[in-house]
Amino acid sequence: MCFAQSATISGIVLSASNVPLSNVNIVANEFGTTTNLEGFYILEITADTENTITFSHIAYKDVIVKDLILTTNETFEFNPILKSNITQIDGVTVTANGNKKINNILNISPEDIRKIPGANYGVETILKLLPGVSSNNELSTQYAVRGGNYDENLVYVNEIEVYRPFLIRSAQQEGLSFVNSDLIQNVKFSAGGFQAKYGDKLASVLDINYKTPTLFSLRADLSFLGASTSLETVSKNQKLSSVSGIRYRDNSLLVNSRQTQSNFNPAFTDVQSYATYRFSPKLKLNFLGNLAVNDYTNKPLNRQTNFGTLDNPQALVVYYEGQEINKYTTALGALKGTYILNDNTTLKLISSIYHTTEEEYSNVIAAYQLGDIDSNLGSSSVGEVITTRNVGSQFNRTRNDLDALIFNMEHKGTHTMNNSVLEWGAKFTHEDIRDQLRESEFIDSAGYSIRPPRSEFINNQPLEPFNAPLVAYNGINALNFVKTNRFSGYVQLGTQKTWNETDIYYNLGIRTHHWTVSGTGVEKVDHTVFSPRAQFAIKPNWDKDMLFRLSTGIYHQPPFYRELRDSTGTIQPNVKAQKALNIVAGNEYSFLLWERPFTLISETYYKKLKNVNPYTLEDVRIRYSANNNTEAYVYGAELRMNGAFVPGTESWISIGYLKTEENRDNKGYIPRPTDQRLKIGILFQDYIPTIPDLKMYLNLVYQTGVPGGSPSYADPYNFQNRLRDYKRADLGISYIFANKNKQYPSTHWLHAFKELSFGFELFNLFNNQNSITNTWVRDASSKNEYAVPNYLTSRVLNLRLGLRL
Template identity: 55%
Template sequence: MKTNRFLFTLLFFTISIIAFAQNQTAKVAGVVLDENSKPVEGVNVSYQTKTATTNESGFYELTVPANQKIVLVFTHKALKNITATLQLKPGENFEFHVVMTDKAEQLNDVVITSSRRRVQGITSIEPETIRRNPSANAGIESVLKTFAGVNSNSELSTTYSVRGGNYDENLVYVNEIEVYRPFLIRSGQQEGLSFTNTDMVQNVDFSAGGFQAKFGDKLSSVLDITYRKPTKFGLAAEASFLGGSITGEGISKNKKWSAITGIRYRDNSLLVNSQETQTNYRPTYADVQANVNFNPNKKWQFSFLGNISQNRYNYQPLTRQTNFGTIDEPIALQVFYEGQEKDKYKTLFGALKTNFVANENNTFRLIGSVYHTQEQEYFDIYAAYFLGEVDTNIGSETLGEVTFNRGIGTQLNHARNDLDALIVNTEIKGTHFINNKKHQIDWGLKYTRENIRDRIVEWEVIDSAGFHINPPIIDLPNEQPYNPYVGPLVPYQNVRATNFVDIDRFSGFAQWNTKTKLGESQFWITAGSRFHSWLVSGDGITGAKRQTVFSPRAQFALKPDWEKDMLFRLSVGYYHQPPFYRELRDSLGTVRPNVKAQQSIHFVLSNDYNFKMNNRPFKLVTEAYYKTMSDVNTYTLENVRIRYRADNDAVAYAYGLDMRLNGEFVPGTESWLSFGYMKTEENISDKGYIARPTDQRLKVGILFQDYMPNIPNMKLYLNLVYNTGLPGGSPSYADSYQYQSRLRDYRRADVGFSYVLTERNNERPEGHWLKKWKDLSVGFEIYNLFNNQNAITNTWVRDVYTKNQYGIPNYMTTRVFNVKLTARL
């Protein structure tokens, strides 16, 4: 407690002494074209005494002051001058492209927000915010978890649930290419790296529901990521106690080729060793990604995205002690282990994208991708359980220790699971502008072939106080210890299956959007529909039928002609999730080929309000939503492994309210506060409504950035999340309707301090050794600042004497310290 109070005082004192920002710099870069869309060389771009000149590709770059309006002047001996007014954030790299003609023109003030994204209800996240955010599992997902409606109770996993959906209901795109997760991932400590390499990112867009028809067939959310196209040489590196990364980028002399490549390595030992289970465990993750672009001319563009990743887990648990119960009757669970687990996941991903610009009104894109994963999950772990009484006498030498325990049983878990999956996609898309670009038509057709080879051999044997326990589904008399048991010995859980499955999918979409006026108000309409048709086949699969679903969707946006900058949006539509392989496989490993697509109808009403406070920009976004779901494929959740029942026997609903206030709480930095309320329940086989596994009612998230006026090189980053507890699950074979307890509330604060050596680099003389660095900083991070015990799931243990089932929380990581070095050229 004293340590917590000290850290809280330190954090409060640090935030309190930080005041207003001092002026910093930003960069503006872009390409100057003529009215024929050809690059213009020799354009002089100037702000006061600072100037830059475009090269043969029309490219320029200029450093300008931040946090103030500046006027850029573009001059050329053969073309008329152009002036433009901008206001940028500190450290921002803003792309600003200009078309020069023989007519003089003064551009309006540039607003550094995308009206298109605003109309579509898409949240944009700055890549720099993602890189700076302190988190045990740094990346895009760690920032998403501070949003209302986005929840995750595992800091060691990149998975997240959105508005009552599960981890499998989220779409992720990189450069318009859908990416996949491994199949067998089963615990919160087995995901060390997000697919997305943050150092390669240019744009990050996120929609929590009600998204357009051009996005795919999932029920919950879309994360749409665009990787950067380099314009010059660059190098970025990062090293910490958790691993490191290095990213290089460059462009050819003729400007036709460009490439960016990133290598990452992560070792989660520092985090895993802070958990309650004492282990010999070193989980390591490594990947290589590359994005290569080739632009032979203005009509054709080619790009390749590739990824190779490998995750290894050599896990040998030793002991564990978890204290639970009440203050009056504290209980401790002690577990002693033997055995080990060896898991390995290797994935290969490659995608080729071709972009053809027929003319300014018609563009076509051809995308082909291949995803291959080889996964193995092998373990033999023996565990002996003891329930004990904890000494609570203050002053006792054994305070907090177990003074009396009794053996309650043993458990042996065995698995030899192998999976090999190959997924091939071919897709063509088109974008067309009609009637002077007043109307936009988008369409796409896609074929997917999934080949899955899966072998499951997994069983669990339970012995309680010396007596073997059969599963409840085995109805045989057992009068131990009074009479000997002569029936068969059956594993408590036993899954054995070999599946060779092929899935053929055809899908597509068409959508139209336009902008018009209602009186003096601006009005946007987007309407479209998707279709998805699939057939499951394979060895031993009979009676499979082709299924087809249609998903009409529409979005409306209204910006009234008011003095206040407000925008109202309404989204409504059908969303289907045709089953992936994991959703076709039931809890016994049997593939059910005719599982239906889960269906959800979204209603989302939102308000977007831009305003200024203390002469600084802010935005308040409020969204109310309701989702009704049918043909729900219910599941059980073990850490982050999902096992579906594959019977479409439930209906469900989710409703809630999300609010997010973001802006410059401190000048020149973006921070936000989010609040969410959500309720989701399901009705299984008409038994009545109960909470879904993702029913997390209240959510508060804060991402705060600041820096000190007296030490301008020192930056502060705070990531704080509070969630009310999730349902705690139920023991194997138990009726989930009888187990409706909840885990404790999730509370976590991560804080990072960064000393930026390159701050105010523009004031240093030429030739200074720091001048060549864009960024050089040293950081210190504290994960789980207040050392809260957060649980992800329960382990269920039976007391043979009282016949009670105890839900023992599986706690996540405790307080951890990290040091980080970041460098960018």
């Protein structure tokens, strides 16, 4: 038995003078609604079938959209313009994730984001299933795109750029992503080749829009990992609306599944609000506010990791003393004013201020023993250490403090001319960073302290006496006060034409960025870069629904504070912007299979990078060399097929291959830290036909290991070790008691719920042993050094309750 599923279409209806129209009737088959005072509407339609939607008003001619096909739970934004002289018939076919994205932007369903199981709920979980996006750490919300690193991704919420904390070094310290999934209206993502209006990064753009509510709604989500609640409100005159959310997360369930036993006491909390006030049909003001407190306390106790081979099983046993106390407090406040100047011109003014205070304090002593384990299956001590070959200890001390203030002021404008759109913008950014680094690592092996593996510590003991101060194996001590002023701007022109029944689109734009670095004891340095970018798309008038895209441009990434800081903590103000020539070619083919909509997207890409700032990556911590002595390249190909594999659901499979290498100081090309190679991601949704309210959500990820398992001091040209392949499956099972398709009479106890679901999640379903780094242990007796994997989370059960009133 199959039940009809629904999708959602929403937007703002405008007049020819670009003024929102109220009381416009919208009808789609048996469904209907009207626009509110601000011209906003939201309408549910039948998914996976053709829909004809009519927009009508007594003072205007109708707008008719024909052959609209949306997949289940898809949200499609459509903003029609009603004119007074003609009836408009827009005969478009929209299949599998909305209209053809000629601007190289992918739409992602907010409903899928909220439902898909993952160790971190949110948009990042679903991004990691895309072919060009990789992450080998389920505890982290950070991701790498097409050979880039975590610092090469742009994130916007309602056109406001958002930032992440600076000092986080391990994923279990991260807590919450900035983006609150409960507040999302729509999500757009580009993995490369994006337009000039987006900022100056090398890899990707995540463009989030929060909701503008039209009705009161209260949503809550509870699980063993934490809780969240969101509230949507609208004033009686509908001029003021707001959507707000509170989240609390506790990673103990996941972290305690790792091999290191600890007293783990994290508390990750944030509060967000997005409000809109309409002064008139032409003027509105938006406010975005966020306050997040990540309070992380960890007292490691002990750890045993078995490794080696069947013939030579070994174990590392570690006993700890001490604790880590880290705290990250971030706040963001932003105002955005939008003014409709005339029929064709819209102006915006955006200001924001971001402040973060971060503390990393730790004293941890680790005493370890390396030995052989009992592999006799009949023994009562199987798996335990029976002989010890080496002992040693390690002392880590950290006292890091950072205070950062970032202020932005930006103007944006849009002017429409027939079938062309002219967009421009100018932005000023001021960054004030105060940073104190104090880190040290002492290693003691068999009663003596090991010095750093540097030439000044080479000695010929005991034949020759050697006198040198006792120094840390690794140590950083730096105090930095850095200010950066940035001026950036862009202008771009997009045009859509029809030639011999073939639709043609192109967008030409250019960005410029000028910045000045200064500070206490820092030389004042200026830099300027220009970034031309272009996108071209063609949709032939063929029987097959196909679109071809080509994007190219010069992309620059001016250095942020962390990219100016070298491995010793010293600021290098002469660091240039990293530069990439990016070429992306793609095809999008929409078709009906089993009388259901599907889309096949294929892309190839190539990046040639210069002025590369090389770095090391350990867990999620990036440390730059703070120079431009490297060149690199990235190339790859991707396939992604999505659609209704099961009627009434949307699933996809994606496959990607990439290769990225770098050449430092003309020594030759070696793999970069994000040389991912093969990536396979599967998102699958299903239900029991006889019990359609019992839903199943499954995501599967396989990706080959990256070069991340080498010692931090190793020269990558002499030694490179890859991590093991990353394999993970997360399963979610839930029962839907109430939703928009399942309502109850007023006498029923479920009548009060617009949505109610309960279920369980199994993270790491097959209990794969994935590792994020290696601990390198020295065996004094054999003079060998062993790579002991630091494993990620094992299988974990989580219960989850979701409701909306």
